[in-house]
Amino acid sequence: MGNLIFITGGVRSGKSAFAEKLAKQYYLENNCCTLYYIAPGVAFDQEMKKRIIRHKLDRRQSGLNWTTIEIQHRLDFKVSEPQAVILWDCLTTWLNNVLFATEHLAHKLRMIEIEKSIDSLKKRLLHWQEEQCSVLLVSNEVLDEQISSLPEVNLYCSLLGRLHQWIVEQCDEAYEMDYSISKRRK
Template sequence: MHGQLTFISGGVRSGKSAFAERQLVASACVAGGRLVYIASGRAVDKEMQARIEQHQHDRADQQWTTIEQPVSLENVLPFIQPNDFVLWDCLTTWLANEMYEERANTFCIQVPGCMEKKAKQLLETVQQIRERAAHFTIVSNEVLDELPSPFTETQQYSKWIGLLHQQLVHMADDAIEMDYGLPFYWKKEGQVTTR
Protein backbone atom coordinates (compact mmCIF):
# COMPACT_ATOMS: atom_id res chain seq x y z
CA MET A 1 0.00 0.00 0.00
CA HIS A 2 1.29 3.45 -0.83
CA GLY A 3 0.14 7.03 -0.91
CA GLN A 4 -0.64 9.16 -3.92
CA LEU A 5 2.24 10.58 -5.98
CA THR A 6 1.70 13.77 -7.99
CA PHE A 7 4.26 15.33 -10.32
CA ILE A 8 3.79 18.99 -11.32
CA SER A 9 5.99 20.79 -13.83
CA GLY A 10 5.80 24.07 -15.70
CA GLY A 11 7.70 27.19 -16.60
CA VAL A 12 8.96 29.78 -14.15
CA ARG A 13 6.06 31.65 -12.48
CA SER A 14 3.49 29.33 -14.06
CA GLY A 15 1.68 28.79 -10.75
CA LYS A 16 3.12 25.33 -9.97
CA SER A 17 3.86 25.88 -6.28
CA ALA A 18 0.62 27.71 -5.52
CA PHE A 19 -1.43 25.00 -7.25
CA ALA A 20 0.44 22.23 -5.41
CA GLU A 21 -0.03 23.97 -2.07
CA ARG A 22 -3.78 24.49 -2.63
CA GLN A 23 -4.22 20.82 -3.59
CA LEU A 24 -2.42 19.49 -0.55
CA VAL A 25 -3.99 21.95 1.90
CA ALA A 26 -7.47 20.90 0.73
CA SER A 27 -6.65 17.17 0.95
CA ALA A 28 -4.96 17.48 4.36
CA CYS A 29 -7.91 19.45 5.70
CA VAL A 30 -10.33 16.68 4.73
CA ALA A 31 -8.09 13.89 6.06
CA GLY A 32 -6.84 15.73 9.13
CA GLY A 33 -3.25 15.22 7.97
CA ARG A 34 -0.05 17.12 8.58
CA LEU A 35 1.35 19.42 5.89
CA VAL A 36 5.08 18.96 5.23
CA TYR A 37 7.08 21.22 2.94
CA ILE A 38 10.51 20.02 1.76
CA ALA A 39 12.46 23.04 0.54
CA SER A 40 15.47 22.59 -1.74
CA GLY A 41 16.25 26.26 -2.27
CA ARG A 42 19.36 27.94 -0.94
CA ALA A 43 19.49 31.69 -0.38
CA VAL A 44 22.54 32.21 -2.59
CA ASP A 45 21.59 35.76 -3.63
CA LYS A 46 19.03 38.48 -2.85
CA GLU A 47 16.57 37.29 -5.49
CA MET A 48 16.56 33.73 -4.15
CA GLN A 49 16.27 35.02 -0.57
CA ALA A 50 13.22 37.08 -1.61
CA ARG A 51 11.63 34.07 -3.33
CA ILE A 52 12.17 31.88 -0.27
CA GLU A 53 10.67 34.54 2.00
CA GLN A 54 7.66 34.92 -0.32
CA HIS A 55 7.05 31.15 -0.30
CA GLN A 56 7.30 31.11 3.52
CA HIS A 57 4.85 34.02 3.75
CA ASP A 58 2.43 32.27 1.37
CA ARG A 59 2.45 29.13 3.57
CA ALA A 60 2.28 30.91 6.95
CA ASP A 61 -1.48 30.51 7.45
CA GLN A 62 -1.61 26.75 6.78
CA GLN A 63 0.86 25.59 9.49
CA TRP A 64 3.29 23.74 7.23
CA THR A 65 6.14 21.82 8.83
CA THR A 66 9.15 22.91 6.76
CA ILE A 67 12.24 20.76 6.21
CA GLU A 68 15.19 22.55 4.58
CA GLN A 69 16.87 19.88 2.45
CA PRO A 70 18.93 21.26 -0.47
CA VAL A 71 20.74 17.92 -1.09
CA SER A 72 20.42 14.28 0.04
CA LEU A 73 16.63 14.06 -0.04
CA GLU A 74 16.84 10.69 1.73
CA ASN A 75 17.65 12.56 4.96
CA VAL A 76 13.99 13.60 5.27
CA LEU A 77 12.75 10.00 5.59
CA PRO A 78 12.85 9.84 9.43
CA PHE A 79 10.56 12.89 9.57
CA ILE A 80 7.81 11.60 7.24
CA GLN A 81 4.80 10.11 9.02
CA PRO A 82 1.63 8.31 7.94
CA ASN A 83 -1.11 10.76 6.95
CA ASP A 84 1.46 13.41 5.93
CA PHE A 85 0.74 15.54 2.88
CA VAL A 86 4.19 16.29 1.53
CA LEU A 87 5.27 18.92 -0.99
CA TRP A 88 8.82 18.92 -2.39
CA ASP A 89 9.76 22.18 -4.11
CA CYS A 90 11.69 21.64 -6.24
CA LEU A 91 13.44 18.93 -8.23
CA THR A 92 15.37 21.28 -10.53
CA THR A 93 16.85 23.24 -7.61
CA TRP A 94 17.82 19.97 -5.90
CA LEU A 95 19.44 18.76 -9.14
CA ALA A 96 21.60 21.89 -9.46
CA ASN A 97 22.59 21.60 -5.80
CA GLU A 98 23.56 17.94 -6.22
CA MET A 99 25.45 18.49 -9.48
CA TYR A 100 27.61 21.12 -7.85
CA GLU A 101 28.02 19.49 -4.47
CA GLU A 102 31.73 19.72 -3.82
CA ARG A 103 33.67 16.58 -2.98
CA ALA A 104 37.46 16.47 -2.75
CA ASN A 105 37.82 19.78 -4.63
CA THR A 106 35.63 18.68 -7.52
CA PHE A 107 31.90 18.67 -8.32
CA CYS A 108 29.64 15.63 -8.67
CA ILE A 109 28.91 16.48 -12.32
CA GLN A 110 32.64 16.07 -13.04
CA VAL A 111 32.93 12.63 -11.41
CA PRO A 112 31.97 9.62 -13.57
CA GLY A 113 29.00 7.75 -12.10
CA CYS A 114 28.25 10.35 -9.41
CA MET A 115 25.01 11.67 -10.92
CA GLU A 116 23.85 8.15 -11.78
CA LYS A 117 24.22 7.21 -8.11
CA LYS A 118 22.35 10.34 -6.99
CA ALA A 119 19.51 9.73 -9.48
CA LYS A 120 19.12 6.12 -8.31
CA GLN A 121 19.06 7.24 -4.66
CA LEU A 122 16.50 9.94 -5.49
CA LEU A 123 14.08 7.53 -7.16
CA GLU A 124 14.38 5.10 -4.25
CA THR A 125 13.71 7.95 -1.81
CA VAL A 126 10.66 9.13 -3.75
CA GLN A 127 9.23 5.61 -3.53
CA GLN A 128 9.98 5.44 0.21
CA ILE A 129 8.30 8.80 0.88
CA ARG A 130 5.32 7.65 -1.16
CA GLU A 131 5.09 4.48 0.96
CA ARG A 132 5.06 6.53 4.18
CA ALA A 133 2.97 9.60 3.30
CA ALA A 134 -0.69 9.90 2.34
CA HIS A 135 0.17 12.17 -0.59
CA PHE A 136 3.53 13.25 -2.01
CA THR A 137 3.68 16.06 -4.56
CA ILE A 138 6.87 16.89 -6.47
CA VAL A 139 7.26 20.28 -8.18
CA SER A 140 9.77 20.80 -10.99
CA ASN A 141 10.60 23.46 -13.56
CA GLU A 142 10.15 22.77 -17.24
CA VAL A 143 13.31 24.05 -18.89
CA LEU A 144 13.48 21.67 -21.85
CA ASP A 145 11.39 23.89 -24.14
CA GLU A 146 14.33 26.27 -24.53
CA LEU A 147 16.93 26.15 -27.30
CA PRO A 148 19.77 23.69 -26.63
CA SER A 149 22.71 25.23 -24.83
CA PRO A 150 26.23 25.17 -26.30
CA PHE A 151 27.61 24.59 -22.77
CA THR A 152 28.39 20.99 -21.80
CA GLU A 153 27.30 21.25 -18.16
CA THR A 154 24.01 22.92 -19.14
CA GLN A 155 23.45 20.06 -21.60
CA GLN A 156 24.11 17.60 -18.76
CA TYR A 157 21.65 19.46 -16.52
CA SER A 158 18.98 19.29 -19.23
CA LYS A 159 19.70 15.59 -19.79
CA TRP A 160 19.23 14.80 -16.10
CA ILE A 161 16.04 16.86 -15.84
CA GLY A 162 14.60 15.02 -18.84
CA LEU A 163 15.52 11.59 -17.51
CA LEU A 164 14.23 12.28 -14.00
CA HIS A 165 11.00 13.84 -15.30
CA GLN A 166 10.29 10.76 -17.41
CA GLN A 167 10.92 8.36 -14.56
CA LEU A 168 8.91 10.38 -12.04
CA VAL A 169 5.96 10.75 -14.42
CA HIS A 170 6.07 6.98 -14.97
CA MET A 171 5.88 6.46 -11.19
CA ALA A 172 3.23 9.16 -10.58
CA ASP A 173 -0.51 8.74 -10.28
CA ASP A 174 -1.01 12.28 -11.62
CA ALA A 175 1.30 14.27 -13.91
CA ILE A 176 0.33 17.90 -14.35
CA GLU A 177 1.79 20.67 -16.49
CA MET A 178 1.02 24.22 -15.41
CA ASP A 179 0.56 26.93 -18.03
CA TYR A 180 -0.62 30.45 -17.18
CA GLY A 181 -1.82 29.24 -13.78
CA LEU A 182 -3.96 26.50 -15.34
CA PRO A 183 -3.31 22.77 -14.84
CA PHE A 184 -3.24 20.30 -17.72
CA TYR A 185 -3.31 16.66 -16.65
CA TRP A 186 -1.04 14.51 -18.82
CA LYS A 187 -1.76 11.64 -16.47
CA LYS A 188 -4.65 11.40 -14.01
CA GLU A 189 -5.06 8.48 -11.62
CA GLY A 190 -2.68 6.46 -13.77
CA GLN A 191 -4.50 7.17 -17.06
CA VAL A 192 -2.50 8.95 -19.78
CA THR A 193 -4.10 11.80 -21.74
CA THR A 194 -3.03 13.68 -24.86
CA ARG A 195 -3.60 17.18 -26.14
Protein backbone atom coordinates in the same frame (compact mmCIF):
# COMPACT_ATOMS: atom_id res chain seq x y z
CA MET B 1 -4.32 8.64 0.15
CA GLY B 2 -0.87 7.74 -1.06
CA ASN B 3 -0.52 9.66 -4.32
CA LEU B 4 2.51 10.80 -6.24
CA ILE B 5 1.73 14.03 -8.06
CA PHE B 6 4.06 15.80 -10.50
CA ILE B 7 3.63 19.50 -11.27
CA THR B 8 5.75 21.21 -13.90
CA GLY B 9 5.73 24.45 -15.80
CA GLY B 10 7.80 27.45 -16.71
CA VAL B 11 9.20 30.04 -14.36
CA ARG B 12 6.42 32.00 -12.58
CA SER B 13 3.73 29.77 -14.08
CA GLY B 14 1.87 29.26 -10.79
CA LYS B 15 3.34 25.84 -9.94
CA SER B 16 4.00 26.53 -6.27
CA ALA B 17 0.60 28.07 -5.56
CA PHE B 18 -1.13 25.19 -7.33
CA ALA B 19 0.97 22.62 -5.43
CA GLU B 20 0.29 24.29 -2.08
CA LYS B 21 -3.45 24.34 -2.81
CA LEU B 22 -3.41 20.62 -3.70
CA ALA B 23 -1.32 19.78 -0.62
CA LYS B 24 -3.78 21.64 1.59
CA GLN B 25 -6.68 19.79 -0.04
CA TYR B 26 -5.06 16.36 0.55
CA TYR B 27 -4.16 17.33 4.11
CA LEU B 28 -7.66 18.45 5.04
CA GLU B 29 -9.59 15.75 3.17
CA ASN B 30 -7.57 12.90 4.67
CA ASN B 31 -7.13 14.24 8.21
CA CYS B 32 -3.38 13.85 7.95
CA CYS B 33 -1.20 14.42 10.94
CA THR B 34 1.70 16.20 9.23
CA LEU B 35 2.14 18.54 6.30
CA TYR B 36 5.76 18.75 5.11
CA TYR B 37 7.41 21.28 2.85
CA ILE B 38 10.80 20.24 1.48
CA ALA B 39 12.71 23.34 0.43
CA PRO B 40 16.03 22.94 -1.40
CA GLY B 41 16.33 26.62 -2.26
CA VAL B 42 19.51 28.40 -1.24
CA ALA B 43 19.42 32.18 -0.82
CA PHE B 44 22.48 32.88 -2.97
CA ASP B 45 21.25 36.21 -4.37
CA GLN B 46 18.61 38.87 -3.69
CA GLU B 47 16.03 37.38 -6.06
CA MET B 48 16.26 33.96 -4.41
CA LYS B 49 16.08 35.52 -0.94
CA LYS B 50 12.85 37.28 -1.95
CA ARG B 51 11.38 34.06 -3.40
CA ILE B 52 12.16 32.11 -0.23
CA ILE B 53 10.58 34.82 1.92
CA ARG B 54 7.48 34.85 -0.33
CA HIS B 55 7.10 31.06 -0.13
CA LYS B 56 7.45 31.12 3.67
CA LEU B 57 4.85 33.88 3.88
CA ASP B 58 2.46 31.93 1.63
CA ARG B 59 2.74 28.90 3.90
CA ARG B 60 2.27 31.02 7.04
CA GLN B 61 -0.84 32.65 5.55
CA SER B 62 -2.33 29.26 4.60
CA GLY B 63 -3.44 28.77 8.21
CA LEU B 64 -1.84 25.32 8.28
CA ASN B 65 1.04 24.06 10.37
CA TRP B 66 3.71 23.27 7.78
CA THR B 67 6.83 21.39 8.88
CA THR B 68 9.56 22.84 6.69
CA ILE B 69 12.65 20.76 5.91
CA GLU B 70 15.41 22.83 4.34
CA ILE B 71 17.90 20.78 2.34
CA GLN B 72 20.50 21.47 -0.27
CA HIS B 73 21.40 18.20 -1.95
CA ARG B 74 21.72 15.49 0.72
CA LEU B 75 18.60 13.52 1.53
CA ASP B 76 19.58 13.01 5.16
CA PHE B 77 16.20 13.78 6.68
CA LYS B 78 13.32 11.60 7.81
CA VAL B 79 9.60 11.80 7.25
CA SER B 80 8.48 9.26 9.78
CA GLU B 81 4.72 9.55 9.75
CA PRO B 82 2.82 7.33 7.34
CA GLN B 83 0.07 9.09 5.42
CA ALA B 84 1.77 12.48 5.62
CA VAL B 85 1.43 15.08 2.88
CA ILE B 86 4.81 16.07 1.43
CA LEU B 87 5.34 19.01 -0.92
CA TRP B 88 8.81 19.19 -2.52
CA ASP B 89 9.41 22.54 -4.19
CA CYS B 90 11.39 22.16 -6.36
CA LEU B 91 13.28 19.31 -8.01
CA THR B 92 15.13 21.53 -10.48
CA THR B 93 16.68 23.46 -7.60
CA TRP B 94 17.63 20.22 -5.82
CA LEU B 95 19.25 18.78 -8.96
CA ASN B 96 21.13 22.03 -9.50
CA ASN B 97 22.41 21.76 -5.92
CA VAL B 98 23.56 18.18 -6.61
CA LEU B 99 25.49 19.32 -9.69
CA PHE B 100 27.05 22.21 -7.79
CA ALA B 101 28.07 19.96 -4.87
CA THR B 102 29.82 17.52 -7.22
CA GLU B 103 31.46 19.91 -9.68
CA HIS B 104 34.87 19.59 -8.02
CA LEU B 105 35.03 15.81 -8.68
CA ALA B 106 36.65 14.12 -11.64
CA HIS B 107 34.07 13.41 -14.37
CA LYS B 108 33.65 9.67 -13.79
CA LEU B 109 33.40 10.01 -10.00
CA ARG B 110 31.09 12.98 -10.39
CA MET B 111 28.68 11.02 -12.58
CA ILE B 112 28.67 8.19 -10.04
CA GLU B 113 27.82 10.61 -7.22
CA ILE B 114 25.10 12.32 -9.26
CA GLU B 115 23.49 8.96 -10.11
CA LYS B 116 23.68 7.94 -6.42
CA SER B 117 21.81 11.12 -5.48
CA ILE B 118 19.13 10.55 -8.12
CA ASP B 119 18.76 6.88 -7.13
CA SER B 120 18.43 7.93 -3.49
CA LEU B 121 15.65 10.33 -4.46
CA LYS B 122 13.84 7.62 -6.42
CA LYS B 123 14.06 5.18 -3.50
CA ARG B 124 12.76 7.84 -1.15
CA LEU B 125 9.77 8.57 -3.41
CA LEU B 126 8.91 4.87 -3.72
CA HIS B 127 9.20 4.46 0.06
CA TRP B 128 6.83 7.35 0.64
CA GLN B 129 4.35 5.75 -1.75
CA GLU B 130 4.55 2.53 0.26
CA GLU B 131 3.91 4.56 3.42
CA GLN B 132 0.73 5.92 1.81
CA CYS B 133 2.03 9.50 1.78
CA SER B 134 0.72 12.03 -0.71
CA VAL B 135 3.80 13.47 -2.38
CA LEU B 136 3.64 16.56 -4.59
CA LEU B 137 6.75 17.23 -6.67
CA VAL B 138 7.23 20.62 -8.27
CA SER B 139 9.73 21.05 -11.09
CA ASN B 140 10.53 23.60 -13.75
CA GLU B 141 10.02 22.83 -17.40
CA VAL B 142 13.38 23.69 -18.93
CA LEU B 143 13.37 21.06 -21.64
CA ASP B 144 11.62 23.20 -24.25
CA GLU B 145 14.79 25.24 -24.70
CA GLN B 146 17.31 24.80 -27.50
CA ILE B 147 20.36 22.62 -26.94
CA SER B 148 23.05 24.68 -25.28
CA SER B 149 26.66 25.08 -26.33
CA LEU B 150 27.57 24.56 -22.65
CA PRO B 151 28.16 20.92 -21.63
CA GLU B 152 27.03 21.57 -18.03
CA VAL B 153 23.65 22.89 -19.19
CA ASN B 154 23.19 19.89 -21.48
CA LEU B 155 24.10 17.51 -18.64
CA TYR B 156 21.55 19.21 -16.40
CA CYS B 157 18.82 19.01 -19.04
CA SER B 158 19.59 15.36 -19.76
CA LEU B 159 19.48 14.39 -16.07
CA LEU B 160 16.34 16.43 -15.45
CA GLY B 161 14.60 14.98 -18.50
CA ARG B 162 15.32 11.41 -17.41
CA LEU B 163 14.21 12.20 -13.84
CA HIS B 164 10.96 13.78 -15.06
CA GLN B 165 10.22 10.76 -17.28
CA TRP B 166 10.78 8.35 -14.40
CA ILE B 167 8.58 10.39 -12.06
CA VAL B 168 5.75 10.63 -14.58
CA GLU B 169 5.91 6.84 -15.07
CA GLN B 170 5.51 6.38 -11.30
CA CYS B 171 3.02 9.14 -10.55
CA ASP B 172 -0.73 9.03 -10.26
CA GLU B 173 -1.25 12.56 -11.55
CA ALA B 174 0.86 14.93 -13.65
CA TYR B 175 0.06 18.60 -14.28
CA GLU B 176 1.57 21.22 -16.51
CA MET B 177 1.12 24.83 -15.47
CA ASP B 178 0.90 27.78 -17.81
CA TYR B 179 -0.20 31.26 -16.69
CA SER B 180 -1.64 29.78 -13.45
CA ILE B 181 -3.81 27.41 -15.49
CA SER B 182 -3.28 23.73 -14.81
CA LYS B 183 -3.57 21.10 -17.50
CA ARG B 184 -3.73 17.51 -16.30
CA ARG B 185 -1.43 15.31 -18.40
CA LYS B 186 -1.90 12.09 -16.47
